[in-house]
Amino acid sequence: MNKKSKKGRRGGIRIATLCLSTSMVLVVLGLIALSMLSARNISNSVKENMTVSLLLEDSMTVNQGHLFTKTLYHRPYTNGIDYIGKDEVLKEHIKTIGVDPTEFLDENPFTSSIELTLKADYANADSLKWIEKEWKASGGVTDIIYQQEMLNMVNDNIKRISLVLIIIAVILLIVIFSLINSTIRLGVYSQRFKMHTMKLVGATYGFIRRPYMLRMLLVGVISSVAACVVLGIGVWLLFDFEPEAMTIVTPQVLAITALVVVVCGLIITTTCGFISINRFLRMKARDLYRY
Numbered sequence: 001m002n003k004k005s006k007k008g009r010r011g012g013i014r015i016a017t018l019c020l021s022t023s024m025v026l027v028v029l030g031l032i033a034l035s036m037l038s039a040r041n042i043s044n045s046v047k048e049n050m051t052v053s054l055l056l057e058d059s060m061t062v063n064q065g066h067l068f069t070k071t072l073y074h075r076p077y078t079n080g081i082d083y084i085g086k087d088e089v090l091k092e093h094i095k096t097i098g099v100d101p102t103e104f105l106d107e108n109p110f111t112s113s114i115e116l117t118l119k120a121d122y123a124n125a126d127s128l129k130w131i132e133k134e135w136k137a138s139g140g141v142t143d144i145i146y147q148q149e150m151l152n153m154v155n156d157n158i159k160r161i162s163l164v165l166i167i168i169a170v171i172l173l174i175v176i177f178s179l180i181n182s183t184i185r186l187g188v189y190s191q192r193f194k195m196h197t198m199k200l201v202g203a204t205y206g207f208i209r210r211p212y213m214l215r216m217l218l219v220g221v222i223s224s225v226a227a228c229v230v231l232g233i234g235v236w237l238l239f240d241f242e243p244e245a246m247t248i249v250t251p252q253v254l255a256i257t258a259l260v261v262v263v264c265g266l267i268i269t270t271t272c273g274f275i276s277i278n279r280f281l282r283m284k285a286r287d288l289y290r291y
Contacts, residue, residue: 047123216273224265
């Protein structure tokens, strides 16, 4: 009984160690996934707040301007839109500068314009090319003004950040796979003679493998849940410290991150377990003593 209790205790310690190490790794993976998704939300927020100004011809009346604005409002790329008449621009100029240009000019020198923001998917150089052609082809638009350099800078920076995070995630996955595979192999090592005995009495590979795979599946579930709890506590503390972060770390981001953690946890543990168990199942009796 004493030997059995010691073996059971050692087995429990191995499982607990494996769960702990896997959980820590999944937390890091979850942070990477959370960072990538949050960076994408930040990028979308910046893009959707970038204003595109459409300067209209002087010959366009207020009614025509409102009608054109209504047409653009229903376009799939429009996120927000506002018509600004030339009289409004003049009033704003007088309020800001303190000088009325109509006093020495016989007419209002300003033109009406439409201030428009695009949906994030359309706020890129390729989409803006055909959108600009559409605006100019509709007539009444004399010029289109937007911060092209800022748009290019945002897109380039997001691409770089995503690439770096993907590279880190791939390297981390390789390291994780090696570490967990080694840990699982050590756990299965002590059972190699038991597995060989089961083979001798006619047990199939699937029958021998099943309890070990179920154990690895359980490790994956426990590790994934533990990692999600740790990440959840971290996000809750972030929201408590900075409530505005909720606009970036949305429920959708949290759900995708949790899904990534759970899927990676199950795949890593079951795959490593399958490889390690098969390694010992294929061994000959003489090799069991040399290993």
